[in-house]
Amino acid sequence: MSVLVYVEQVEGKFKKSVFEAVSYAKAIADQQGTSLSAISIGNVAESELNQLGKYGASKVLKVEADQLKNFVNQAYASVIAEAAKKEAANIIVLSNSFSGKGLAPRIAVKLKAGLVDGAVELPTADGGFSVKKTAFSGKAFAIATLTSENKVIALNPNSFGIKENVSSIAIEAFNPEIKANDLTAIVKEIVRATNKVSLPDAEIVVSGGRGLKGPENWGMIEELADLLGAATACSKPVSDADWRPHSEHVGQTGIAISPNLYIAIGISGAIQHLAGVSSSKVIVVINKDPEAPFFKVADYGIVGDAFEVVPKIIAALKAHKA
Amino acid sequence: MKILVCISNVPDTTTKITFTGDNTEFNTAGVQYIVNPYDEIALSRAIELCEGGKGTVTVINVGEVATEPTIRKALAIGADDAVRVNAAPRDAYFVATQIAEYAKSNEFDLILCGRESIDYNGSQVAAMIGELLAIPSISIIKKLDYDGATATIEREIEGGKEVVSVSGKFVASCAEGTAEAKIPNMRGIMSARTKPLQVVEAVAVEEVSKISKFETPAPRGSVKLIPAESAEDLIGLLHSEAKVI
Numbered sequence: 001m002s003v004l005v006y007v008e009q010v011e012g013k014f015k016k017s018v019f020e021a022v023s024y025a026k027a028i029a030d031q032q033g034t035s036l037s038a039i040s041i042g043n044v045a046e047s048e049l050n051q052l053g054k055y056g057a058s059k060v061l062k063v064e065a066d067q068l069k070n071f072v073n074q075a076y077a078s079v080i081a082e083a084a085k086k087e088a089a090n091i092i093v094l095s096n097s098f099s100g101k102g103l104a105p106r107i108a109v110k111l112k113a114g115l116v117d118g119a120v121e122l123p124t125a126d127g128g129f130s131v132k133k134t135a136f137s138g139k140a141f142a143i144a145t146l147t148s149e150n151k152v153i154a155l156n157p158n159s160f161g162i163k164e165n166v167s168s169i170a171i172e173a174f175n176p177e178i179k180a181n182d183l184t185a186i187v188k189e190i191v192r193a194t195n196k197v198s199l200p201d202a203e204i205v206v207s208g209g210r211g212l213k214g215p216e217n218w219g220m221i222e223e224l225a226d227l228l229g230a231a232t233a234c235s236k237p238v239s240d241a242d243w244r245p246h247s248e249h250v251g252q253t254g255i256a257i258s259p260n261l262y263i264a265i266g267i268s269g270a271i272q273h274l275a276g277v278s279s280s281k282v283i284v285v286i287n288k289d290p291e292a293p294f295f296k297v298a299d300y301g302i303v304g305d306a307f308e309v310v311p312k313i314i315a316a317l318k319a320h321k322a
Numbered sequence: 323m324k325i326l327v328c329i330s331n332v333p334d335t336t337t338k339i340t341f342t343g344d345n346t347e348f349n350t351a352g353v354q355y356i357v358n359p360y361d362e363i364a365l366s367r368a369i370e371l372c373e374g375g376k377g378t379v380t381v382i383n384v385g386e387v388a389t390e391p392t393i394r395k396a397l398a399i400g401a402d403d404a405v406r407v408n409a410a411p412r413d414a415y416f417v418a419t420q421i422a423e424y425a426k427s428n429e430f431d432l433i434l435c436g437r438e439s440i441d442y443n444g445s446q447v448a449a450m451i452g453e454l455l456a457i458p459s460i461s462i463i464k465k466l467d468y469d470g471a472t473a474t475i476e477r478e479i480e481g482g483k484e485v486v487s488v489s490g491k492f493v494a495s496c497a498e499g500t501a502e503a504k505i506p507n508m509r510g511i512m513s514a515r516t517k518p519l520q521v522v523e524a525v526a527v528e529e530v531s532k533i534s535k536f537e538t539p540a541p542r543g544s545v546k547l548i549p550a551e552s553a554e555d556l557i558g559l560l561h562s563e564a565k566v567i
């Protein structure tokens with residue numbers, strides 16, 4: 001018995017959410033009194049792989065096959081399931097990223113494992129093996145009990161945090177058989193904005209709504225986000241009107257996020273919007289209407305015109321940083 | 323071309339979520355049910371791809387008889403026929419197995435799901451169907467072009483997109499961007515009443531997971547208001563009180 005964590009690399013690097021998944025998997029391994037192995041697919045430098053030891057992985061299986069250079073969930077799932085068998089791992093942890101969502105269910109089926117998608121806490125022994133996860137788009141949590149021998153857990157970013165727990169780490173090459181039938185989906189192109197913080201991983205998010213009147217007014221949102229190292233987001237009507245791309249739309253029918261700080265500017269706080277953002281740790285609302293429902297869930301509120309308030313905040317932030 | 327669209331029956335997005343039975347059951351009292359919003363997007367794209375007699379769209383739902391109004395809504399939007407697998411959707415593995423079983427005995431070129439169901443938020447069913455049928459699954463797509471043999475798909479990734487090409491059968495889960503959700507017109511609503519809705523029995527599936535309890539988020543403390551005139555004070559508070567910047 002052991003725990004295996006899949007460490008998703010992006011252009012040869014691990015993101016924070018990966019170290020978080022490793023920290024979480026290590027805590028589970030400790031609970032179970034067993035060790036933690038990691039599996040990495042693609043070209044990652046040894047120095048980067050060694051970092052996994054800082055968070056408790058004692059071994060990393062490294063798969064560098066050329067056919068797996070790009071992410072193909074079918075093939076990756078096969079490799080991860082093989083690694084689980086090799087390591088006799090019965091608990092597989094990964095980050096609930098866009099790729100993770102396409103991967104975890106396939107691994108679960110291969111291993112006849114129960115799957116918790118969107119886990120937010122460590123498992124408990126209640127009812128055997130239970131994990132708290134988000135449900136109803138953030139309006140509630142569900143406790144999922146896994147009754148199968150094997151278990152797969154996809155951890156929501158920003159829910160557990162990164163915890164150092166240094167272990168010596170061994171890097172081992174792993175060369176499982178790769179089946180042609182797993183490689184029929186072909187990645188043609190990858191477009192990635194490298195200079196921007198990606199929304200699902202962001203610790204701080206600055207979000208704008210219809211109160212901003214038009215796309216031409218997003219300059220101050222972006223400036224504030226840049227100063228904070230934050231990602232930008234928006235309400236649904238804003239992306240529906242093409243003021244901002246769909247990938248920025250948060251809420252019940254958009255992306256659900258739980259950053260440390262969410263700043264909502266000119267957003268009324270409709271139930272569908274709140275669903276996706278209410279698990280943010282600290283919420284700041286700037287709205288000219290004191291009756292806006294968003295204030296009911298805010299930690300800090302400013303009743304005022306965004307076009308006057310936001311520039312003041314930007315100036316104060318510049319002064320604070322200086 | 324034959325497209326199968328998986329639709330789930332979910333509480334309306336305005337629903338206040340509460341539980342009964344010591345938080346073990348979702349309180350359905352007074353709840354309106356709808357076609358899962360992402361599934362509407364998947365269905366709308368399927369209908370577009372089949373327009374002009376290029377194919378047919380079948381919708382499938384795993385649910386008890388109470389879900390039939392939702393299935394009729396999907397028929398009103400424009401699906402040609404519907405299947406209901408007669409069982410409560412226990413978990414994603416159960417649902418995916420039922421759909422995969424149906425798809426095995428009824429040839430489909432393409433199976434479309436929504437990105438996630440807005441009740442259990444699993445994002446699991448599509449990729450599980452793919453695995454059960456041993457065909458590719460592309461999760462969270464925002465664009466789908468398909469000529470009946472090869473598809474070009476854009477999939478969401480953190481901070482960007484990936485373009486994927488797939489030949490042969492596959493499953494995809496659709497997010498916003500894939501299509502504008504169609505709204506049923508009067509003719510659609512009338513014809514939905516007489517479109518075929520087949521009921522099939524569920525196959526047995528081993529249990530791998532269950533929801534044992536629900537929790538509602540802890541209520542937040544009351545808001546601290548900062549006067550607009552001294553908006554700059556926010557930064558100090560976020561730094562020294564909330565400690566988030």
Ligand SMILES: Cc1cc2nc3c(=O)[nH]c(=O)nc-3n(C[C@H](O)[C@H](O)[C@H](O)COP(=O)(O)OP(=O)(O)OC[C@H]3O[C@@H](n4cnc5c(N)ncnc54)[C@H](O)[C@@H]3O)c2cc1C
Pocket residue numbers: 208209210211212234235236237238249250251252253254265266267268269270271272273276286287288289292304305306307335359
């Ligand atoms: C099926 C369904 C799913 C949905 N899913 C989502 C979802 O996932 N995400 C989502 O966001 N919405 C969703 N919605 C839409 C939701 O119901 C609301 O319509 C939407 O969130 C409102 O967006 P908004 O707050 O930007 O706009 P509005 O409700 O128009 O609010 C604008 C706010 O800006 C304030 N304002 C105006 N001018 C200023 C100013 N100068 N300075 C400061 N404040 C100002 C106003 O007081 C107001 O509160 C969904 C709706 C449905 C039916």
Ligand SMILES: Nc1ncnc2c1ncn2[C@@H]1O[C@H](COP(=O)(O)O)[C@@H](O)[C@H]1O
Pocket residue numbers: 327328329330331358360361382383384385411414417434435436437438439440442443444445446447448
């Ligand atoms: N009971 C169901 N019947 C048919 N399709 C479903 C059902 N539940 C989920 N789906 C499909 O699977 C998608 C993802 O659901 P989930 O994995 O529950 O988030 C949904 O958008 C639907 O397309």
